[in-house]
Amino acid sequence: MSNTAPGRHFLQIPGPTNVPDRVLRAIDMPTIDHRGPTFKALGERVLSGIRAIFQTEQPVVIYPASGTGAWEAALVNTLSPGDLVLMYESGHFASLWKKLAEKLGLKTEFIAGDWRRAADPDAIAERLQADGEKRIKAVCVVHNETSTGCVAPIGAVRAAIDRVGHPALLMVDTISSLGSIDYRHDEWGVDVTVGGSQKGLMLPPGLSFNAISQKALAASEGATLPRSYWDWQEMLGPNAKGFFPYTPSTNLLYGLDVAIEMLLGQGLDRVFARHARHGEATRRAVGAWGLEVLCLDPGQYSGSLTAVVMPEGHDADRFRQVVLDHYDMSLGAGLGRLSGTVFRIGHLGDFNDLMLMGTLAGVEMGLARAGVPHRPEGVRAAMDFLSER
Numbered sequence: 466m467s468n469t470a471p472g473r474h475f476l477q478i479p480g481p482t483n484v485p486d487r488v489l490r491a492i493d494m495p496t497i498d499h500r501g502p503t504f505k506a507l508g509e510r511v512l513s514g515i516r517a518i519f520q521t522e523q524p525v526v527i528y529p530a531s532g533t534g535a536w537e538a539a540l541v542n543t544l545s546p547g548d549l550v551l552m553y554e555s556g557h558f559a560s561l562w563k564k565l566a567e568k569l570g571l572k573t574e575f576i577a578g579d580w581r582r583a584a585d586p587d588a589i590a591e592r593l594q595a596d597g598e599k600r601i602k603a604v605c606v607v608h609n610e611t612s613t614g615c616v617a618p619i620g621a622v623r624a625a626i627d628r629v630g631h632p633a634l635l636m637v638d639t640i641s642s643l644g645s646i647d648y649r650h651d652e653w654g655v656d657v658t659v660g661g662s663q664k665g666l667m668l669p670p671g672l673s674f675n676a677i678s679q680k681a682l683a684a685s686e687g688a689t690l691p692r693s694y695w696d697w698q699e700m701l702g703p704n705a706k707g708f709f710p711y712t713p714s715t716n717l718l719y720g721l722d723v724a725i726e727m728l729l730g731q732g733l734d735r736v737f738a739r740h741a742r743h744g745e746a747t748r749r750a751v752g753a754w755g756l757e758v759l760c761l762d763p764g765q766y767s768g769s770l771t772a773v774v775m776p777e778g779h780d781a782d783r784f785r786q787v788v789l790d791h792y793d794m795s796l797g798a799g800l801g802r803l804s805g806t807v808f809r810i811g812h813l814g815d816f817n818d819l820m821l822m823g824t825l826a827g828v829e830m831g832l833a834r835a836g837v838p839h840r841p842e843g844v845r846a847a848m849d850f851l852s853e854r
């Protein structure tokens with residue numbers, strides 16, 4: 466649809482997400498001197514406030530980059546050429562992170578997964594147990610696998626690593642769970658947490674994060690992969706005074722300041738509960754339509770998105786096109802090996818009950834219009850759930 470279309474576009478992909486008007490207005494301000502006193506106050510506020518979102522007291526570095534940059538930063542700051550990294554094949558994003566690691570000159574090993582379940586702590590423990598020589602230097606796990614809608618139990622992964630007494634660093638991608646699904650960098654003993662701005666944080670794309678443990682910081686001193694732009698040490702010095710070593714994304718930081726205030730003002734517990742509830746309502750709709758949720762383990766269902774399996778013989782991308790053409794709504798595509806067979810409903814970020822009902826109505830009308838076999842009862846099922854007392 467052209468940009469003269471009436472009403473609001475529904476951006477229901479699992480990131481980038483809808484940006485609240487308050488954040489848009491905050492960004493729409495003159496750029497200031499990033500070495501001046503006004504910036505210093507902003508820098509100090511966001512660098513401190515973002516720690517609450519990661520549930521950490523440790524440093525969080527903010528890069529003017531998409532999430533992929535923060536993936537790279539986590540690896541180049543802590544590892545050396547040829548180091549072995551254990552990763553879990555939870556889906557498309559785990560696969561991309563693995564490819565990135567290989568391009569950097571790391572050795573990688575995948576624990577094979579079926580793209581319908583999240584990382585399995587027992588399988589990780591078993592592999593680490595077999596690593597008598599401690600060749601594995603890091604374990605990398607995606608918390609909320611955005612391609613499948615399955616959430617990994619990070620606390621249990623930590624416990625599994627501790628159980629076998631393995632010294633590997635634990636690195637976690639929370640790009641699509643930060644600010645939407647409970648995540649505890651300190652309590653779960655994560656060494657590097659990777660985050661991004663454009664999903665649960667309700668910002669445009671362009672900022673990404675590394676939350677860093679003391680153990681990761683110590684590892685960075687001996688790590689020899691080449692790094693310059695991503696170097697934590699270059700960041701942490703100026704960050705201590707609210708500044709950055711190079712020009713930060715000043716206007717996105719205005720937005721981050723407001724987004725942090727909104728999330729903490731709502732209360733993180735409430736934010737997580739809202740997302741979980743919208744996930745449940747969405748799954749009830751999917752079930753009532755007679756369609757299948759991709760994630761096979763109910764204990765791993767995601768509060769930020771739901772991936773839906775298309776019935777045999779129906780193309781998910783054609784269906785998404787029908788929804789876009791007729792209802793001006795963007796749904797997420799199936800990624801990688803799920804291309805064409807899955808579509809994804811994003812229900813994260815700046816979102817409420819009526820926006821979800823609009824979204825589900827758009828899906829249900831789209832199913833009818835595209836001739837996809839279904840029962841037209843999903844909207845009703847979600848509505849019943851959301852109006853339960």
Ligand SMILES: *Cc1c(COP(=O)(O)O)cnc(C)c1O
Nearest residue numbers: 531532533558609611640641661
């Ligand atoms: C979106 C996403 C990424 C990629 O981030 P970019 O900002 O596109 O670089 C990586 N991992 C997960 C889990 C994501 O959801």
